[in-house]
Amino acid sequence: MGEIGIAIxxxxxxxxxxxxxxxxxxxxxxxxxxxxxxxxYGLVGPNGAGKTTTLKLLLGLLFxxxxxxxxxxxxxxxxEYKARIGYVPDGPYFYDHLNAPELLRFYxxxxxxxxxxxxxxxAELLELVGMADRAHFRVxxxxxxxxxRVAVAQALLNDxxxxxxxxxxxxxxxxxAIQMRNIVLDLRARGKTVFLCSHLLKDMxxxxxRVAIVSRGQLKLEGPIDEVLQAGAGYRVRTxxxxxxxRAKVESAATEIVGPDEEGVVVVKAADQRQALEIAGLAxxxxxxxxxxxPDRRTLEEVFIDVVEGQAGD
Amino acid sequence: METxxxxxxxxxxxxxxxxxVAIGLVALAVLNVGGLRLPLGALALVLxxxxxVLLLQPNLRAILRVAGATFFEAxxxxxxxxxxxxxxxxxxxxxxxxxLSPSAELNMLLDVGLGSIRLCGMLIAVFLGSRLIxxxxxxxxxxxxxxxxxxxxxxxxxxxxxxxxxxASFLVVMGVAFFVVFHLKAPQLVAKAQAVGLSLSLQETxxxxxxxxxxxxxEMMLLSSIAITVSTVASWIFSAVLSxxxxxxxxxxxxxxxxxxxxxxxxxxxxxxxxxxSWVMYRLIPHFEHFDIREKILTHDPVYxxxxxxTAGHGVLYSLVLVALACVFFSYxxx
Ligand SMILES: Nc1ncnc2c1ncn2[C@@H]1O[C@H](COP(=O)(O)OP(=O)(O)OP(=O)(O)O)[C@@H](O)[C@H]1O
Ligand SMILES: [Mg+2]
Numbered sequence: 085m086g087e088i089g090i091a092i093x094x095x096x097x098x099x100x101x102x103x104x105x106x107x108x109x110x111x112x113x114x115x116x117x118x119x120x121x122x123x124x125y126g127l128v129g130p131n132g133a134g135k136t137t138t139l140k141l142l143l144g145l146l147f148x149x150x151x152x153x154x155x156x157x158x159x160x161x162x163x164e165y166k167a168r169i170g171y172v173p174d175g176p177y178f179y180d181h182l183n184a185p186e187l188l189r190f191y192x193x194x195x196x197x198x199x200x201x202x203x204x205x206x207a208e209l210l211e212l213v214g215m216a217d218r219a220h221f222r223v224x225x226x227x228x229x230x231x232x233r234v235a236v237a238q239a240l241l242n243d244x245x246x247x248x249x250x251x252x253x254x255x256x257x258x259x260x261a262i263q264m265r266n267i268v269l270d271l272r273a274r275g276k277t278v279f280l281c282s283h284l285l286k287d288m289x290x291x292x293x294r295v296a297i298v299s300r301g302q303l304k305l306e307g308p309i310d311e312v313l314q315a316g317a318g319y320r321v322r323t324x325x326x327x328x329x330x331r332a333k334v335e336s337a338a339t340e341i342v343g344p345d346e347e348g349v350v351v352v353k354a355a356d357q358r359q360a361l362e363i364a365g366l367a368x369x370x371x372x373x374x375x376x377x378x379p380d381r382r383t384l385e386e387v388f389i390d391v392v393e394g395q396a397g398d
Numbered sequence: 399m400e401t402x403x404x405x406x407x408x409x410x411x412x413x414x415x416x417x418x419v420a421i422g423l424v425a426l427a428v429l430n431v432g433g434l435r436l437p438l439g440a441l442a443l444v445l446x447x448x449x450x451v452l453l454l455q456p457n458l459r460a461i462l463r464v465a466g467a468t469f470f471e472a473x474x475x476x477x478x479x480x481x482x483x484x485x486x487x488x489x490x491x492x493x494x495x496x497x498l499s500p501s502a503e504l505n506m507l508l509d510v511g512l513g514s515i516r517l518c519g520m521l522i523a524v525f526l527g528s529r530l531i532x533x534x535x536x537x538x539x540x541x542x543x544x545x546x547x548x549x550x551x552x553x554x555x556x557x558x559x560x561x562x563x564x565x566a567s568f569l570v571v572m573g574v575a576f577f578v579v580f581h582l583k584a585p586q587l588v589a590k591a592q593a594v595g596l597s598l599s600l601q602e603t604x605x606x607x608x609x610x611x612x613x614x615x616x617e618m619m620l621l622s623s624i625a626i627t628v629s630t631v632a633s634w635i636f637s638a639v640l641s642x643x644x645x646x647x648x649x650x651x652x653x654x655x656x657x658x659x660x661x662x663x664x665x666x667x668x669x670x671x672x673x674x675x676s677w678v679m680y681r682l683i684p685h686f687e688h689f690d691i692r693e694k695i696l697t698h699d700p701v702y703x704x705x706x707x708x709t710a711g712h713g714v715l716y717s718l719v720l721v722a723l724a725c726v727f728f729s730y731x732x733x
Contacts, residue, residue, distance in 0.1 A: 143545050145733040163549050171545035177537045179467065181474050193463045194546040238542065248545075 091246050091277040092119035092142060096151035099137050110301040111137035114151070117296060117306060121245075124268060124278045126292035126309075128285060128384070130392055134301040135281035136174055139250055142279075143171060156246060165246075167195060170239030174250035174281075176231055180224035184215055184234050187223060188241060195242045209237040214263060228255035236267065246277045253287045265291055289313075289384040297391050304391045312387055318380040319360035321352045323372045330370040334363045353380055413452035420445040440711070443718075460548045461556040468560025469567075472526055482568055485518035489576045493583045500590035501598065505696050507583055508603075511576045512610050512692050516617075518572060523565050523618040524641045527625025530557050531728075532634035541733055551725040554630070558721050561622045566615055573611040580607055606695045609706050616713040617689035621645055623717040623724075624684075630727040647679060648686030654679045684716045 099111040112134035119125045127135050140146040142153065144161025158164040178187050188206045192198075197205065210216040213233040223231065232255050239247055252268075253261045268278050268291055282288050288295070289309070296306040305312060318339065325348065331341065334352055337359045343350035352367075354360040364377045423442035427435050472478060492510035495503060531554075534540040543553060581604075588600045624644055628637035647654075657676035688709045691701050 140541075140733065143541075145541055145544060147732060163547055166545060166547040169545065171542065173538065173541050175538075176542065177539055178542070179471060179539060181471065190463060190467055191542070191546060194460050194543065194548050196457075196459065196547075235542075 089121040090118050090154075091121045092117070092125075092153070092155050092279065094118075094142075094151065094153035097138070097141060097148050097153050098150040099134075099141055099146055100149040110134075111146075112141070112298070113301045115298075115303055116151075117303065119277065119279060119294070121277050122272065122275050123293040124272050124280065124291050126288045126295040127279070127281045127298060128283060128288055128295055128388060129298035130283060132300075133283075133298045135283075135298060136250055137301075138298070139171075139248055139279075139281055143169075143248065167242060168245045170242065170244035170247040172232075172235045172239045172247070172249045172252055174254070175228075176235035178223045178231070178234065178238075181222060183222050184210060184219045184237070187234065188237060191238050192241050197241065205241060206237075209240055212240070212267065213237045214260070229257060229260055232256055233260065236264070240267075244276065246279065247271060248279045248281075250281045251284070252280060253282065253284050261287060285384045285388055295384070297388060299392045304394075305387070309384075313381045313384060314379065319354045319357050319378065320380040321354065321360055321364045321367065321377050322375040323350050323352065323364075323367050324348045324375065325372045326350045326352075326367060327370060327372070330367055330372060333370075334366050337363050337366075349375065409452045409455065413449040416445045416449040416452070420449065436708075436711070443715070454551075456552050456555070457548065461552050461559065464543070464548070464553055464556025465559035465563060468530060468557055469563045472530070472560065472564040473567075475526070477525060478522055478564075478568065481518050481521050482571060485514055485572045486575045488514035488518070489572065489579055492576075493579050500587045500594070501596055504584060504587040504591065504598070504603070507580065507587070508607070508695060509692055511579065512607070512614070512695075515569065515572045515576060515611065516614050516690065519565070519569055519614055519618040520621060520642075520645060522568050523622040524625050524638050524645070526564060527561055527622035528629045528634040528637035528641060530561055530626060530629070532629050532637070535731075535733060538733070544733070550729050550731075554626075554725045554728045555721060558623060558626060558717075558724070561626060562619045562717075565618045565622050569611065569615045569618060573615075576611070577607065580604070603695075606691070606701055609701050609703070610691050610695060613689045613691060613706060613709060616710040617686060620684055620713040620717050620720075621686075623720040627720040627724040627727070630724045630731065644683055645686055648683050649690075651680060651683065651685035651687045654683075685712065689713070 095116050097115040098113050101109045101111050103109050115138060127138060129135055137146065141148055141160060142155055148160065153160045156165040156168055182190065185206050188209065189202065192202045192205065207216070210219050213236050215230065215233050215237065218230065223234070226234070232252070236252070252264055256264060265287070268280070271278050280288065280292065292309050294308050295312055297304045326344070335341065337354060338352045339355055340353040341350065342353070352363050354363055360377055364374050368374050420442040423438050423445065427438035427442060431438070489511050492507050492514065495506040495510065544550065584603065585600060588598050588603065591598045621641060625637050625641040628640050654676040658673060658680050660673070694701050
């Protein structure tokens with residue numbers, strides 16, 4: 085009681101695909117992880133890293149070659165936890181000839197929902213995903229983003245405790261992406277666990293509480309997002325219009341000077357806050373524009389590139 | 399919690415009792431007590447089914463929903479409707495054959511009409527059956543369903559039910575179309591035949607049409623079951639080809655039987671390999687031949703309801719075994 089539960093636990097989870105008679109191909113290898121309840125957990129990695137494979141293992145759509153796992157306290161693939169989860173597949177497909185309410189009604193009855201309660205739930209969800217006014221369209225008339233929205237509605241029918249989303253923002257317009265983020269944040273606010281897979285790092289970074297970076301079927305890095313992004317305790321100053329003299333002046337206080345990039349932005353890194361402010365003062369005094377002074381927190385993209393490129397040699 | 403657990407225990411004990419009674423019945427059926435082999439066997443099967451339901455506690459509503467969705471989806475397939483229209487046209491045409499003798503004309507009507515139903519039923523059963531699950535896998539719609547609280551076996555059983563309902567509904571439509579054509583044409587033909595002294599009864603012929611249509615219905619349910627079962631392990635094309643092959647091999651059931659039991663000491667032309675092959679084919683492949691009673695109808699052989707029942711029962715039993723096999727195969731599939 086009071087202790088934070090574990091929503092997903094895997095141990096040495098491995099999937100080796102069989103190709104033809106003798107060929108094999110590693111989907112994911114030796115994945116050991118724990119996803120605490122009530123968090124937004126992001127599984128990120130380049131194309132073919134094994135994200136979808138991991139998700140399908142967790143859903144029991146694939147069987148592990150080795151290793152074990154548990155979802156909501158039940159072994160992988162058991163039908164015990166299915167009533168408490170939601171799943172938004174990558175590039176979802178549905179029965180073409182149905183419209184959104186018919187589709188949701190079909191899936192709803194699979195959860196044992198029925199009658200006015202189901203109808204009300206369907207109306208709420210169509211409203212939530214912004215499809216209420218296009219509900220009468222048949223699924224084959226939908227755009228990719230519209231299908232994605234219906235996929236989200238479908239996954240929320242049973243008010244799941246744990247929801248799996250595979251590339252949830254793929255195909256969504258900016259408004260759709262923001263709505264998606266709000267839905268995910270709202271789920272967390274209500275104590276639900278969200279398991280996200282994506283390579284759209286800019287969408288993932290502000291949402292995730294914890295991330296795991298996988299590449300070529302291997303877990304490379306895992307931890308709370310702040311730890312992952314905060315490589316050192318340093319500070320940085322982002323400026324533009326830094327002249328050569330000013331650059332020479334700040335050099336002594338800086339630990340590293342990066343840039344200028346194609347937009348003329350120079351990042352001056354410093355060991356602590358005091359030195360960072362000193363650098364900013366010098367630069368501002370010489371007429372440079374200060375864009376930002378703050379902790380030297382890397383973006384998820386930078387960490388990702390480091391991790392993924394770091395293995396290029398192996 | 400308590401009540402749920404105790405009801406679970408009660409269900410399990412009841413299932414065990416039913417299972418034991420069923421085993422006893424199977425023993426009695428094997429001994430053929432009172433000559434009641436078939437009824438005893440059938441009763442045992444029903445009890446075993448009940449026991450399985452109690453033990454596994456399938457989500458019946460989910461099964462029915464999958465079946466319903468399958469039916470409504472199948473009804474929209476263009477292929478199915480094209481075949482149906484084709485069938486109705488053929489059935490209509492069967493009444494336009496005019497020959498010299500009324501009894502020959504009646505035979506033509508029966509032969510072409512029932513033959514069209516059988517041919518089109520076969521196309522529907524094979525192509526619907528082999529595509530049902532394959533399409534769900536190809537379109538990945540199965541992923542979403544299996545992530546819901548629906549067991550794989552429930553999904554498969556729902557698909558079978560849906561396929562049977564669809565096949566049956568199409569056959570009912572074709573059957574009704576033929577019955578209409580038959581009743582527009584047959585009374586005059588029978589009257590003319592009776593006038594020239596042939597003993598033909600309209601009532602008996604109508605009953606025969608009903609029997610033949612019913613048998614085609616069971617035959618096509620069985621054929622669709624074969625197609626579904628094969629499609630759980632192979633591509634839909636392979637499944638369609640294999641089901642068609644089995645269908646045509648099943649027309650040769652009595653030939654295989656003849657080869658397998660050929661035992662004339664004076665003739666030594668049958669080699670043992672062929673003999674074994676024939677025996678295996680005879681035992682393994684459903685005897686589709688027996689579902690076709692046109693020959694009997696045309697030659698005025700009597701067709702007894704008992705025989706219709708036995709043949710239909712053969713089809714149902716075979717189909718149920720296929721459902722069980724398909725559930726096992728499907729439980730190993732990955733998506
Ligand atoms: N059915 C399959 N048979 C064989 N190999 C497969 C199969 N599915 C995936 N793979 C391989 O497994 C690896 C992981 O694939 P997976 O789909 O999990 O990647 P992903 O991280 O989801 O990529 P993406 O970002 O493109 O969705 C890839 O190298 C892929 O080629
Ligand atoms: Mg993927």
